[in-house]
Amino acid sequence: MTIEELNKIKADHQQLVMVRKVIKEQGEELAKQTGYRKQVLVCGGTGCTSSGSKKVLAALEESLKENGIENEILVVRTGCFGLCSLGPIMIVYPEGSFYSQATPEGVKRIVKEHLVEGNVVKDLLYQETVHADGSILALSETPFYKNQLRIALRNCGVIDPENIEEYIAVDGYQALAKALTTMTPDDVIKEVLDSGLRGRGGGGFPTGRKWMFAKASQGDVKYVACNADEGDPGAFMDRSILEGDPQCIIEAMAIAGYAIGANHGFVYVRAEYPIAVERLRIAIDQARERGFLGKNIFGSGFDFDMEIRLGAGAFVCGEETALMTSIEGNRGEPRPRPPFPAVKGLFGKPTVLNNVETYANIAQIILNGSGWYASMGTETSKGTKVFALGGKINNVGLVEVPMGTTLRTIIEEIGGGVPNGKKFKAAQTGGPSGGCIPAEYIDTPIDYDSLIAIGSMMGSGGMIILDEDTCMVDIAKFYLEFTVDESCGKCTPCRIGTRKLLQYLEKITEGKGEPKDLQEIEDLATHMQKSSLCALGQTAPNPILSTMKFFKDEYIAHIEDKTCPAGVCKSLIKYEIVPDKCKGCTLCARNCPVGAISGTVKNPHVIDSDKCIKCGVCMSNCKFGAIVTK
Amino acid sequence: MAEKTVQPFRETDEQKQALSQIIERNKVQPGALLPILHEAQEVYGYLPIEVQQRVADGLGISLSEVYGVATFYSRFSLTPKGKHRISVCLGTACYVKGADKILAEVEKKLGIKSGECTDDGLFSIDSCRCVGACGLAPVMMIDEEVYGKLTPAMVDKILDKYIKEEGESK
Numbered sequence: 001m002t003i004e005e006l007n008k009i010k011a012d013h014q015q016l017v018m019v020r021k022v023i024k025e026q027g028e029e030l031a032k033q034t035g036y037r038k039q040v041l042v043c044g045g046t047g048c049t050s051s052g053s054k055k056v057l058a059a060l061e062e063s064l065k066e067n068g069i070e071n072e073i074l075v076v077r078t079g080c081f082g083l084c085s086l087g088p089i090m091i092v093y094p095e096g097s098f099y100s101q102a103t104p105e106g107v108k109r110i111v112k113e114h115l116v117e118g119n120v121v122k123d124l125l126y127q128e129t130v131h132a133d134g135s136i137l138a139l140s141e142t143p144f145y146k147n148q149l150r151i152a153l154r155n156c157g158v159i160d161p162e163n164i165e166e167y168i169a170v171d172g173y174q175a176l177a178k179a180l181t182t183m184t185p186d187d188v189i190k191e192v193l194d195s196g197l198r199g200r201g202g203g204g205f206p207t208g209r210k211w212m213f214a215k216a217s218q219g220d221v222k223y224v225a226c227n228a229d230e231g232d233p234g235a236f237m238d239r240s241i242l243e244g245d246p247q248c249i250i251e252a253m254a255i256a257g258y259a260i261g262a263n264h265g266f267v268y269v270r271a272e273y274p275i276a277v278e279r280l281r282i283a284i285d286q287a288r289e290r291g292f293l294g295k296n297i298f299g300s301g302f303d304f305d306m307e308i309r310l311g312a313g314a315f316v317c318g319e320e321t322a323l324m325t326s327i328e329g330n331r332g333e334p335r336p337r338p339p340f341p342a343v344k345g346l347f348g349k350p351t352v353l354n355n356v357e358t359y360a361n362i363a364q365i366i367l368n369g370s371g372w373y374a375s376m377g378t379e380t381s382k383g384t385k386v387f388a389l390g391g392k393i394n395n396v397g398l399v400e401v402p403m404g405t406t407l408r409t410i411i412e413e414i415g416g417g418v419p420n421g422k423k424f425k426a427a428q429t430g431g432p433s434g435g436c437i438p439a440e441y442i443d444t445p446i447d448y449d450s451l452i453a454i455g456s457m458m459g460s461g462g463m464i465i466l467d468e469d470t471c472m473v474d475i476a477k478f479y480l481e482f483t484v485d486e487s488c489g490k491c492t493p494c495r496i497g498t499r500k501l502l503q504y505l506e507k508i509t510e511g512k513g514e515p516k517d518l519q520e521i522e523d524l525a526t527h528m529q530k531s532s533l534c535a536l537g538q539t540a541p542n543p544i545l546s547t548m549k550f551f552k553d554e555y556i557a558h559i560e561d562k563t564c565p566a567g568v569c570k571s572l573i574k575y576e577i578v579p580d581k582c583k584g585c586t587l588c589a590r591n592c593p594v595g596a597i598s599g600t601v602k603n604p605h606v607i608d609s610d611k612c613i614k615c616g617v618c619m620s621n622c623k624f625g626a627i628v629t630k
Numbered sequence: 631m632a633e634k635t636v637q638p639f640r641e642t643d644e645q646k647q648a649l650s651q652i653i654e655r656n657k658v659q660p661g662a663l664l665p666i667l668h669e670a671q672e673v674y675g676y677l678p679i680e681v682q683q684r685v686a687d688g689l690g691i692s693l694s695e696v697y698g699v700a701t702f703y704s705r706f707s708l709t710p711k712g713k714h715r716i717s718v719c720l721g722t723a724c725y726v727k728g729a730d731k732i733l734a735e736v737e738k739k740l741g742i743k744s745g746e747c748t749d750d751g752l753f754s755i756d757s758c759r760c761v762g763a764c765g766l767a768p769v770m771m772i773d774e775e776v777y778g779k780l781t782p783a784m785v786d787k788i789l790d791k792y793i794k795e796e797g798e799s800k
Contacts, residue, residue, distance in 0.1 A: 041639060050763040050776035076666035084765025116778055233721030234758040270667065271705055309661070310668055314704030315759070330660035331702040347660060390764040397765055431722065464722045482759065488702075616731070620781070 001291035010508035013169035018434035027094025047084030070465035079244015081157035085396035099102035152360035156244030194370035196382030201355030213342035222262035228269035231315040233433030235462030238356035242276035246283035265306030291529025315486035334534035377403035381447035391464035430459030433500035433539035471568035479543035494537025567629035579604035581626035588618035653688035658798030721760030
């Protein structure tokens, strides 16, 4: 492959992809030249696949044939669009009509009314794109997309991840060509260093410095590795990038290999992500066929190839030394640092290990320059960050915003607020290593340092929104249960410490807590932070410490008043029926598994709290909101 | 508690041959043990001690080393799984939306606990941490199928469907 050949492929496929990226009028002009009147993009990410996008795709192809227009319409299966709760998602270009929650029946109507007759099916569109006066908003103008800036996710939901030509059409492999033919390894490192890019896996270490250390290390063999072992429960940005744009990771790893002098790469990816693994496999094969991987890439004399290694369900393997121990075929236990991986990493050789999202930024930095990248974000955190927005929020999905965007923008505008008129209570970031940001900090600009300052951390980017119905002690307990499960057992502070912390929380949520417990928790937490071998143990106390800091009154209510203010902790709550609201419909009494509810038709019922097992079935069945917890 | 009956190890000639090929094909690469165990589990459905012994012999390492790795990772199972593998997500997004109630309902319905398999070998329950379908929370997977936005009542109906199908095929 030469640069001329690369540019030829780009020119041949550019118009096809540009139809999806420009405004409607230009798109219509372009579409005429591509041979396809319209293009239909269907999301094939895990979220939409789970909600049935395969059936939608099959129905679409069948319906196109039935109407005899299969040669006029291009169907593209893409990666994640971001709005996972509204899946399956389908977009028609050049108009950019955004259909949400598509069904096989709906698709038939769309084909007939929209693709054949030319009338957008308004009632099936994502309703945020339809104005009251009937006019239709561009997708980029909706509250969900308007505040986003997509760099790492630039190609997700735009290109076909299983077609390398579409990647080339959007500047794919231009950065690798530029690096190999016009830059020295030191130039590449300087560009990354000057961009201010910091590791997106959680630690936030400057990526350029990591590369600099690895280049400076002596070694006949060096390695480049990619951490795709996304273990934080509730985070799915790495998965979405691998599913939507796998080539950008391959390109970035080759660039990293050139910079540090490595010829081999490993991607360590969770086996729980079958779609991501499959697309990455296809992408590597295609890159090899085209000569972007292999010997003498772009005639530069530089060789690079890579392989996939599957994780096997161990959270600790997200820690860099544990990940490398696992690739080596062992129990994924961490090892002490130093020596750091840049000096002694995989198989004892100097290794650069970066996270998926970090790599997703590299090609853009090389192409557009460090100045461009550094112009976005805050003083110490440059560029953008992808968050997996989940929990009690209307628009669950994947969002990418400039560093320094406030929590308020993310929750209220992009996320569309908290459902069912409930009150926002806190945002949990950083997963089992992070903490909760309470409502009073909603105007905090989000970056690495501001989050640490308020006792949380960026983590990999999971952001779980909690509402007033969430008990903060219970949430802390949830994370400790997780770390107890996932502690590898190698070092004592983590193995015993996490278990001990969990015991305190169990005691408190069961109403057996004592005032001295809080001090003992703090002491133990401090010891764990100081003496655990790896970040798993060092950060395991964070969920408790941050909830104790911001929601101390809830802990005190559990310990001293023996109540759970949010009505969650079973031992501390009582189900009661409000007589004024009860219509006597008998539904609760009929559904109670232990016969604890008595009453006669059309008269208020009563719960016998001695018999009640607090399963909550009555509450979820009551149509009048008459059952409350106290 | 009654001692759980251990199923005797049985294998077909195809399985035996497949395992030898897996070991041969992988053993040249560094760090071969994990890829071999992944593939072996695909073939047998789990990793019985007999299979681990053969992997150890094939790689020239001790059984304890293989056992150590097989028991470290949650994806590897040393006991057989049910014909239908039910996996309830207990990730954060699912948890705040009531995943514990979903798991309790599945356990109640099948009369077994998470990590166990029904006596007829039809169903096994596991909990997992995040299948990445947070937009549909709470979710569970039965085999490869994902069921999202669940309520306990839906769980009941979904399981009934599987139980009915199994009853008819008998």
